[in-house]
Amino acid sequence: MSFTPFELEEWQSRYEHTVAHNLADSGCHPVALGELIGDDSAALDRLLAADLHYPPVGGTDALRALIAGWHGAAAGNVLVTVGAAEANAVTVASLVGPGDHVVVMEPGYRQVRGCALNAGAEVDPFPLDPGRGWRPDLDALDRAVRPGTKLVAVTNPNNPVGTILTPSEMDAVVAAADRVGAWILADEVYRGTERLTDEVTPSFWGRYDKVVCVGSLSKAFGLPGLRLGWLVAPPELTEAAWRRHEYATISAASLSMHLAEIALRPATVDRLLTRNRALIREGYARLQEWIDGSDGLLSIVPPHATALGFVRYHLPHSSVEVAHAIREHGDVLVGAGAHFGVEHHLRITHGLQADYLDAALDGISRALRKLHTV
Ligand SMILES: Cc1ncc(COP(=O)(O)O)c(C=O)c1O
Incomplete structure (x- = not known):
């Protein structure tokens, strides 16, 4: 193979x-670590007293609720994973099999592409156009998405070129997927890293019923060493991904969940x-x-x-x-x-x-x- x-x-x-x-x-x-906790001595005391049990496998209730808030979803949609890396991997494992067709934004972080190829899928690019300041080529997207396309994967904001899709470009991605009933995997790890505005990039969550949003503490929050990420999906897909998560990692680290609860408080x-x-x-x-x-x-x-x-x-x-x-x-x-x-x-x-x-x-x-x- x-x-x-x-x-x-x-x-x-x-x-x-x-x-x-x-x-x-x-x-x-x-x-x-000290910068994350700041002068919150009660948080430090709670951290030092934390029992190092296995945590809840899908994430603590408090953390799932905070993550849900970041995307405008509900806690039941959330699965906490070991980084966005695991979230992308279990999403592809849940949705893509041999012979499936997948369309992936390029240039890009080529994890979803590689996981899909390794699952036996055929992958076509959906290009961002360097001739137009790395805006998406929506005609090429329309040509790439065909009956039988299982998944359309976008990274928004994009790694490596930093493009943020406009609301109408997001609508065009949704329309292309909807035309053939494909899922959208929206890797949103760079939401919150905007350079020219303080407005957080809108999430794909709520724009389409077959959408999975992936996020993590690694980029906008500056905490990659916690290896703490998530996916947000309709409950059936959250459950399907959870079954893969049990095989792959069982759970993210309990200390990381603890620290993530601090990082995702609105003031932090x-x-x-x-x-x-x-x-x-x-x-x-x-x-x-x-x-x-x-x-x-x-x-x-x-x-x-x-x-x-x-x-x-x-x-x-x-x-x-x-x-x-x-x-x-x-x-x-x-x-x-x-x-x-x-x-x-x-x-x-x-x-x-x-x-x-x-x-x-x-x-x-x-x-x-x-x-x-x-
Ligand atoms: C688009 C994208 N998705 C996922 C990841 C993996 O992030 P994490 O550190 O949360 O596993 C990266 C890391 O570079 C990334 O750029």
Whole structure:
């Protein structure tokens, strides 16, 4: 049986601890435990007194209610998982089988694509168009979705290009899926990372009856180490995914659920989103300045969200070649465009501390100069 590896995650597993600067992770500089708890001594006492039992397998009731609130759903729709990674995997495992047809937004985080291929499905892309500032090509979506399409997968806001779908583009995705009765998997892990507005991107939840929304604490909340994610789905699908979750992981960690209950309180949500949006806005300004100083070697379509820049380089080399050169000669890890489905780009994380980012960008410049002159 053929197996499609997850190239991006393999790249990170192999190299992220081998470089001086890692710009290949997809979130902001992470929140420290003390920063999450702040001066709430009662929360700290509760944390220290917590029994380290198995937690409720689908998530504590309190956490499921808080997650439901983030999407405008009900607690019964929620399954708490080990990161969005598990939520995507159990969703695909619940919906997709051999011979099914799946349509996936590209460029993208290629987990759903890979899981669907590994389940024996046929996968077609739904492109974001670089010629139109990475807006979705809705005609191509209409051509891709056909009778028998089982699942349409979107990431909104998008990784790696930071596109936020407009309400009418969301309606077009729903209409395309509805035309053939397909499910929509809306990976919404980047809701809350908006760069140009303080308004959280609307959820797909409530726009269509066959929708699964996936989320996590890893991006907008800056807490990837908790490995805490979720899916929100109609109850039958939540149950089907839960059955897979019991096989895969049993449950997320009890301490992570405890800390997630703190992170998802409305006051903490405001604090964390404000912190991370500030890192994103400052980091992007530095990245843009660096690109502007590259004498035309680099260019970018400014992203609307995420801590990521999907940077076009104007050299003939493949993106994996360039990313290796940056690793070897600049001591920096970046993402290669090919791992997101688009060549001649690098994904560069900028939502980091200024000194760290500047030193890393210098390392990339050094490596690119070397490539440029050979
Ligand atoms: C679009 C998308 N979905 C899911 C994930 C996995 O996130 P988590 O850390 O919550 O497992 C990522 C991580 O980069 C991502 O970019």
